């Protein structure tokens with residue numbers, strides 16, 4: 001039976017609670033009173049920096065890396081936040097078999113050479129630290145790496161016997177993490193997953209005897225054939241070793257399993273950044289694919305753990321200096337969705353025009369906004385999208401993203417921003433500084449592939465609070481009801497990158513949509529209860545539990561019900577609101593077609609609110625439910641404060 005390997009195998013059973021909950025199993029919908037998304041390490045805002053991979057692949061050396069590091073400092077980009085300098089794949093020579101110690105390719109990293117000992121990266125990280133930068137390193141969950149599996153040429157790969165070429169973390173977690181962090185002084189680790197995916201008994205490199213078999217724990221094409229608990233357990237061990245070796249907690253753990261194994265649902269619980277798709281390449285089409293893999297996952301990103309649609313490819317191909325429109329769009333959209341901003345070009349030769357793109361402080365500030373709310377889709381279509389991000393000041397950022405090559409005219413409305421349409425909305429264009437204001441709606445012109453990004457100020461519809469969909473960084477789908485990840489009906493779906501046309505093409509390689517959504521029901525459908533449409537709210541499957549960080553609000557309000565998109569018209573869902581683990585309110589059992597029930601709950605003094613929708617069913621996907629117009633408000637008329645409007649626009 002395939003569920004043996006399904007990630008949420010236990011969860012599949014538990015989700016059937018209360019009918020099928022076996023004795024001794026705990027109820028995942030029971031309130032915990034805590035925030036369970038990952039908050040370890042140091043990523044209160046998305047990490048920013050530079051990585052060697054997109055520029056150099058495995059052909060790395062010290063000059064290239066330190067040269068780009070120096071350029072980060074000299075160009076002022078380091079001062080603007082680009083601080084991590086990350087070595088990606090290609091730094092190993094081998095693992096010494098006598099004691100398992102890793103050996104660096106010191107011919108490429110001369111500063112690592114030591115008299116009478118193995119090479120050490122300590123002088124290299126000291127140098128970066130002295131420049132005010134942070135240092136990152138790369139490893140793999142398995143025994144072997146991605147380049148060992150996929151590199152067409154051996155020259156940059158580890159050398160020696162089969163065993164000596166086993167440079168990944170598997171079986172050496174404590175030893176290697178201690179080496180990287182305690183001895184060598186790194187601050188960041190990217191943990192790739194090819195070692196637990198690409199070395200099956202029937203793979204060419206195993207058959208040829210080049211590498212030892214590793215029974216795959218991840219299968220890009222099959223969630224059911226992925227042993228998700230085993231992968232999670234490896235990440236937990238790595239995390240524990242990181243904590244042990246970084247007493248000050250100054251580390252970043254980057255998960256790189258490309259969206260496989262439904263990681264888009266659980267990466268947020270295991271590390272600081274988590275890849276949502278296979279590798280980006282410098283083409284517009286691939287940018288869209290990678291962007292889409294993270295763009296509708298706003299509720300799965302919070303301060304401490306972010307969606308990672310892969311590094312920036314500005315500087316090459318469709319994003320080279322001759323394509324500034326596309327380069328700006330790339331940075332803008334990565335900034336809006338709180339993606340890590342990792343430069344991937346050789347900065348030693350970067351033209352000023354591209355340094356200026358990376359260095360747009362207003363756009364960087366959106367990405368680094370301390371509230372940590374990933375932008376939410378406010379208008380969706382194949383050609384153009386509008387994304388809105390709530391900033392810590394209460395201002396909004398809005399990006400109008402022209403995915404198409406054609407010039408377009410679009411209307412931006414106050415409603416997109418959840419601003420009142422009887423008041424002025426002030427816009428500042430973050431690429432050219434131009435200001436304008438509008439009431440109700442503005443007409444905007446976009447060139448092909450252009451993104452307009454504005455900081456926007458207006459009178460919020462909800463003056464004395466925030467809708468939950470305006471604050472996704474405070475909402476964590478601890479249990480999102482997804483038992484069987486199903487594909488999302490969007491045009492651009494993640495697939496292996498462009499490999500030529502000899503195969504049957506880019507089939508989607510993982511599923512995992514159907515999760516909790518801001519302002520939409522799961523699978524992108526409308527929030528609608530008993531025929532009444534809602535523009536705002538949280539849509540999620542039944543048998544789900546959302547954790548909400550309450551930042552001092554006094555009242556939680558929502559209209560709850562089964563969403564009209566449900567397939568199941570027989571079973572009822574019950575909605576329960578908890579405050580710090582205690583029941584505050586319970587709805588009637590509500591079925592498909594029942595009018596929504598209004599809930600208004602006193603949450604004064606509550607730190608963690610939990611929103612549980614429970615149904616006695618075994619297929620929560622058949623019962624999407626809505627927390628329509630879910631909001632936290634201060635709850636008194638006097639509190640219609642202007643606190644969100646007191647701040648001056650920081651843009652010029």
Ligand code: GLA
Nearest residue numbers: 053088089146147192256279
């Ligand atoms: C994988 C990762 C890339 C890069 C390479 C290195 O493909 O997804 O980002 O690290 O491995 O081999």
